[in-house]
Amino acid sequence: MGDYRTKEIVDRYKFRFTKTLGQNFLVDDKVIEDLVNGAEITSQDFVIEIGPGVGNLTREILKKAKKVTAIEIDRDLIPILEEELKEFDNFQLVHKDALKIDYNEIIGEETKVKLVANLPYYLTTPIIARLLNGKYDFESLTVMIQKEVADRIHAKPSTKEYGSLSLLIQYYCDTSVIRTVPPTCFLPRPKVDSIIIRLHRLSKPRVEVNNEELFFKIIRSSFNMRRKTLPNGLKVLGFSKELIEQAFKETNIDLMRRGETLSIEEFAMLANNIDELSNN
Template sequence: MRKRLGQHFLTDRRIIARILDVAAIQPEDVVVEIGPGKGSLTFPLAERVKHLVAIEYDPFFVDYLQERLLDQEHVQILQADARRLDYVELFLTHRLENRQVKLIANLPYYAAVPILLAILHASQLFQQCTFMFQKEVGERITAVPGQKSYSLLSVTAQYYSKPTYCFTVPAHAFHPSPQVESAVVNMQVFAQPLVQVVNQEHFFRVVKHAFLSRRKTLKNSLITHGQGLFPGDLLHQAFERLHFAPNIRGEELSVENFAALSNELLRLQREERTP
């Protein structure tokens, strides 16, 4: 066990079977697996799917899996950092078809969110994703407006997909046991984002700044952290047109509300610049 990589290996066969059920694995499936480790999911996947590409960061386990699966021509084991991987290039190199690939990932806690964000930014490639996260991350991803866990991560995940919290994984399902529980989350990836936004970068700036000060109202948080991007007079006009309460907070807005706010602010800015 390499503690520096934060590795906890899934050993409970019942949990492994449930993950495969959640992912709805079929014989004709093409699967990308991230974080195979010792192969607790890799070996049953290799027996069940048409094509498997497994991405492992640790060279020790890359060698281990390549040796164990040497005779499986439909399986490729790659050494790569999933946080920085070019997924478009991966698909081209291995002749994977967009929207025809399922992803399964048992992610190390320290790298889970960066890997998730990298995958979401390439979400047009995948049909669905099944992740195992630290429980707290799973709760944030699936939280709805008004819940304490609702955050930038919730909005980002729900902009690109429909996430479902499937089940909790107890610590004793791993060796060595972590100090926290885990969660399996399935994400049905949208062919197009949930909402139409005029400018995606602006949309995510609005969302990010809305959650930087949860104790502040949405308007005050955007003014405080926006560095002039969100003038108070434009926010006042946008809130009135969208019928937002003046004291509304960021955690009360749905993905659709954030999209409407971003689009309205950009429209008002264009109106200001028009002679």
């Protein structure tokens, strides 16, 4: 039914997909139901949806949420969404770029905030990073993403998928996979499987760090040069060889280890030691 409805809307409004926006509209009713249920939306929730498409998912969220604000960048979709969802008085549409918007302006005085998105693959990492690093006050982010990105999010140390994204999300969130979604559930069909994943925001970061900026700089530097040992990877940050070696000694981390082998707890200890030594 969802497939037919989406095609009918696309044909009626003579909508043309924009390849550069990575548009793949969700058309499977069961997947939409699973995504809404996975987001655990209640009548007390204010939901921000990123990339509503023609509104199939939006419609189901609107039936459960207190209010939904959808952010859509494609101007051709604005009149379609306004017409298709005009029956809902708890719907607001914002025609802006989700990567540039100030989410605090949208959240306002709302206290129970959840985000939902069927994200274009090219936007997945920058959107998640922006939402988490921006310190916006939301309970959860439930997203449809490329399976490859979901694998990176759940990756463990010493695997090829483990990297900066894994640690960023571990730092801020607990995660749970809701389901796998095959290409047949989209219009047009992507070439790979997708995953619905829920990121539940922790009340405080998973590890305690003295300097978050330094913590994430160390992580990024470690993975930018994956084949190098950690001390070599950290040279670009401008610390002396002696300081780095002292920090490794005090945290009991072998100088020959590579960044991909360190847990988030070890990265936190190393960052805190480097911060303390550089300020003495």
